[in-house]
Amino acid sequence: MERITDDILVPVFMRLANAVKASDIPVDIVLMDCESPLDNELYNVGVRLTFSHKQQDCEISIVADPSDLTFTLQLEGISPSPQSNTFQYHETIPRTIENEIQKHLAEHLPSIDYQTKIEKSDQAFEKFVAPFRVQYNDQGTISDVATTQTLLEAAHMGGTFAKMFKKEEAITIIDANDTVIC
Numbered sequence: 001m002e003r004i005t006d007d008i009l010v011p012v013f014m015r016l017a018n019a020v021k022a023s024d025i026p027v028d029i030v031l032m033d034c035e036s037p038l039d040n041e042l043y044n045v046g047v048r049l050t051f052s053h054k055q056q057d058c059e060i061s062i063v064a065d066p067s068d069l070t071f072t073l074q075l076e077g078i079s080p081s082p083q084s085n086t087f088q089y090h091e092t093i094p095r096t097i098e099n100e101i102q103k104h105l106a107e108h109l110p111s112i113d114y115q116t117k118i119e120k121s122d123q124a125f126e127k128f129v130a131p132f133r134v135q136y137n138d139q140g141t142i143s144d145v146a147t148t149q150t151l152l153e154a155a156h157m158g159g160t161f162a163k164m165f166k167k168e169e170a171i172t173i174i175d176a177n178d179t180v181i182c
Helices: 002-022 094-108 151-165
Strands: 027-035 042-053 056-065 070-076 083-088 132-138 141-148 171-174
Touching: 002 027, 002 042, 002 056, 002 094, 070 094, 083 094, 132 151, 141 151, 151 171
Parallel strands: none
Antiparallel strands: 027 042, 042 056, 056 070, 070 083, 132 141, 132 171
């Protein structure tokens, strides 16, 4: 979880801090750590960004919960009521986090111009809709072998079934609109 904090969350929050600063708003960013009861070592488990906007204290943070492999994004002072969204370990990718933050800022603090950076390779996948089905074609008999909420999960499941059945060509991933992804 420290790797996700250091390699994914810190860069996302640095881009966010730069967007807030570009709006002439002073900002503080804090790397949160926690001592592990297993080895008494400190591990990075989250990031918090704080600023004041129109006499309102605002905080955006994301913190890991190693007990269930989740990350919880919290936004306070941004909207009339605090917002919270929990992401599973495999969902904690820059695009997912940035889209959630951008949605709230665009709705409640449009003066902060925070735009997500979507790579060209990611744009192709934006058109697909969850849930995703992994299908196995056994000599013309097609059956769903897994349903997932993320494309990444579907890809992992598809890879697992391809290895298990030893037939990569028999695996297909389809979205909610029955669009064949691969």
